[in-house]
Amino acid sequence: MTAQTTPGHGAPVDETDAHTWTGRARRWLLRKLPPDKLLPEDQPSFVASWAYVFGMGAIGSLLWIIVSGIVLGLNGPQWYHVSSLGSFVNSTHLWSVELFFIFMVVHLWLKFWMAAWRGGRLLTWITGVISFVVSIVAAFTGYLLQTNFDSQWIAFEAKDALNAVGVGAWFNVANVGQLFTWHVTLLPVAVGAVVVLHVLLVRVHGVAPPLEAAESDAQLLHNRPGATEPPEPAEPPEATEPRGTVQ
């Protein structure tokens, strides 16, 4: 790739001239995820299906989980247990988690039956699996922070299992302070980071085409990297990778 950039002094520099790690990193990033792939204006026509909306539904739910969680954390348990507004926000936090998991599981089912790991998308699939697992742990710590008898029951049911697998000393479900840290800092950051990586990988490889889309499909062939720019010997173009321009 020979994209031209304009540094501060205004002289264009060929990207192949990059000789520092920052320059090489920029060149690598631009090659992997050029701006038109990062923020595309169009998608292939097969994306116009309900099967392609549940991932975005999960992200929308996650955004409200984060916003309502910040409000809950800043006001504290006495607010969200006692006041009407606090109880309402607490409930929206719970129900957005329910929607997050519902959308994520339907997204998982649809992508599983679509074999969405095809066309070099294995890492996209794996980051989706990791985000699912980390989200379960995050939701579990949330149920433990209800600070009611339900959370006590869940904690002491889980305690034996966590001790049995040897993590009870570091992940102590009977320690509310430690769980609060897990729930409001470490796990949200982990979920957010994995979800961002998942979305970026979707942008890099394009959305997975349906099984019916043959490799001779005009949309897939026309939009392959090799169709718009010289192929790179180190990375053969992926047969089923769509890059949408069809409206």
Add this chain to the structure above:
Amino acid sequence: MAGCLVAGAVSVGAGTYFGWDGFTIQSGNLIVIVVMIILFVLALVLPFPGGKRRK
């Protein structure tokens, strides 16, 4: 503090359970699973609005 304890206590409920031949499931969990299956099927069969105009 007493308010917190009361608020915590009232949220505890026995729940409604369904069972068939040794299999038991709580109503909330069953509803969520059924909703997910319905959404999965609808996503496959319902036409997407505006999809016909695309080619």
